[in-house]
């Protein structure tokens with residue numbers, strides 16, 4: 001159409017092909033060699049017990065340093081990898097790498113730890129997925145409870161019935177399932193009972209305002225109460241201040257994650273960080289007993 005109508009139309013077409021689409025094309029091209037080029041790595045963000053401050057688990061977050069584009073943030077490349085289906089291959093790399101790292105930690109001073117990884121709809125729809133999880137656990141001599149899968153509400157909606165049985169299988173094995181970014185998606189509360197979840201992650205968007213907005217505070221309070229009544233573990237995401245941590249603790253949130261506790265850090269920095277958390281938790285306990 002653009003060609004037939006002459007130069008004006010062609011320009012219109014070029015303009016309309018916006019920056020985002022061009023960006024996606026460039027990213028898509030560069031992503032194709034990212035695994036082979038060993039351009040991915042994982043960083044790990046601590047999730048701590050709200051009550052004791054002890055490390056309960058870590059979330060693995062993907063980082064990409066592209067040879068041609070430099071560092072590219074997940075929010076820019078994950079959607080592109082989802083559009084092309086490449087996320088299945090990338091997600092398998094994440095699963096294997098996180099489990100390999102867990103195995104390394106298990107053998108060292110850190111001991112047994114749980115890692116949660118983010119999983120896309122495409123991965124869950126892949127008939128090979130449960131087997132891949134099983135293999136990754138076995139290869140590294142891990143207990144299934146050491147692995148948790150973070151799904152978003154979109155994953156549940158997109159796949160419906162099949163996802164339910166995949167999640168039932170994984171839960172049956174002992175793998176944890178958590179619902180990420182809770183409250184931002186197309187929340188239907190029926191998901192909470194339907195999908196074999198054991199953890200709810202309250203999105204940063206709500207946590208952000210709890211100190212200053214009564215509405216946010218009430219909302220988080222309600223989410224925590226509801227989660228508790230369903231027997232779910234609650235993690236607050238994006239905890240950036242001591243004030244937020246203290247409110248969340250009072251509201252009965254079980255676990256905290258965010259820059260206030262730790263940035264995502266490389267694997268080799270985690271043992272020292274866990275040590276610091278342990279001594280801080282011990283000091284807090286002594287102070288409480290006194």
Ligand code: C2E
Pocket residue numbers: 045060061062073074075078087091094117118119120150180181204237238239240257258259260264
């Ligand atoms: P997410 O799973 O909700 O991860 C939390 C994001 O919030 C991470 O961003 C983390 O670095 C950031 N964050 C943590 N604490 C704070 C805080 O206190 N304040 C603020 N402002 N941000 C905080 P990141 O690493 O850029 O990842 C963004 C999203 O990309 C993730 O959101 C997840 O949806 C996706 N993602 C990351 N790694 C993977 C992966 O391996 N597979 C898939 N499918 N998605 C991934």
Ligand code: MG
Pocket residue numbers: 059118150180
């Ligand atoms: Mg997540």
Ligand code: MG
Pocket residue numbers: 180181201203237
């Ligand atoms: Mg999240």
Ligand code: MG
Pocket residue numbers: 181
């Ligand atoms: Mg998110």
